[in-house]
Amino acid sequence: MFSGLIEAVGEIAEIKPMPAGLRIRVSADLATQLAPGESIAVNGVCLTVVLVDGQEFHADVSPETSRVTTFGRLTRGRLVNLERPLRMDARLGGHFVLGHVDGLGVLADIRQEAEFSWLTVAYPAELGRYLVRKGSVAVDGISLTVAGVDERHFDVQIVPYTWTHTNLRALAARDPINIECDIIGKYVVRSLDVTGAPPAVQTG
Numbered sequence: 001m002f003s004g005l006i007e008a009v010g011e012i013a014e015i016k017p018m019p020a021g022l023r024i025r026v027s028a029d030l031a032t033q034l035a036p037g038e039s040i041a042v043n044g045v046c047l048t049v050v051l052v053d054g055q056e057f058h059a060d061v062s063p064e065t066s067r068v069t070t071f072g073r074l075t076r077g078r079l080v081n082l083e084r085p086l087r088m089d090a091r092l093g094g095h096f097v098l099g100h101v102d103g104l105g106v107l108a109d110i111r112q113e114a115e116f117s118w119l120t121v122a123y124p125a126e127l128g129r130y131l132v133r134k135g136s137v138a139v140d141g142i143s144l145t146v147a148g149v150d151e152r153h154f155d156v157q158i159v160p161y162t163w164t165h166t167n168l169r170a171l172a173a174r175d176p177i178n179i180e181c182d183i184i185g186k187y188v189v190r191s192l193d194v195t196g197a198p199p200a201v202q203t204g
Contacts, residue, residue, distance in 0.1 A: 004094035004143025044141030046099025094143030130181035
């Protein structure tokens with residue numbers, strides 16, 4: 001489990017096709033703090049470190065993960081967000097992020113407002129039931145707050161620190177991004193689906 005607070009930005013040094021899936025090699029200072037067998041979130045995708053070599057680590061990507069995330073489209077030199085698993089004795093910033101991507105979004109627009117940045121993300125229609133205004137969402141592994149949402153897009157505002165300390169600064173309109181919806185919201189929706197109970201309506 002992760003928090004969506006990015007620790008470091010790495011760079012894709014190599015993408016190697018394997019008999020089943022891919023093996024990626026990521027260059028990052030954080031690699032020196034990793035060990036084989038540990039989990040690490042790469043652009044919001046939970047992967048297992050299989051090899052550490054100096055300031056680089058290797059991780060395998062399964063065919064299914066490659067299909068449902070941006071990993072099938074990654075290129076050498078691409079910047080990726082990195083986060084180690086959440087420690088049970090640590091403060092929780094962000095929100096609970098599992099590293100299990102729900103769908104691929106597309107960065108539809110980037111615009112500036114003073115020193116802040118606005119991103120508009122186009123998302124798959126089936127994720128709409130899990131996205132609410134002022135709720136949490138992970139975009140390429142970054143814990144963000146939904147500032148506005150309609151049937152096919154949601155907006156998030158990025159503070160300068162997040163902009164300069166994540167891969168967002170390297171993205172451009174029409175780039176694909178990984179989306180993970182808030183796990184709490186997904187459980188609520190699933191519970192309502194199973195029980196058939198309508199959501200409560202607050203009045204007054």
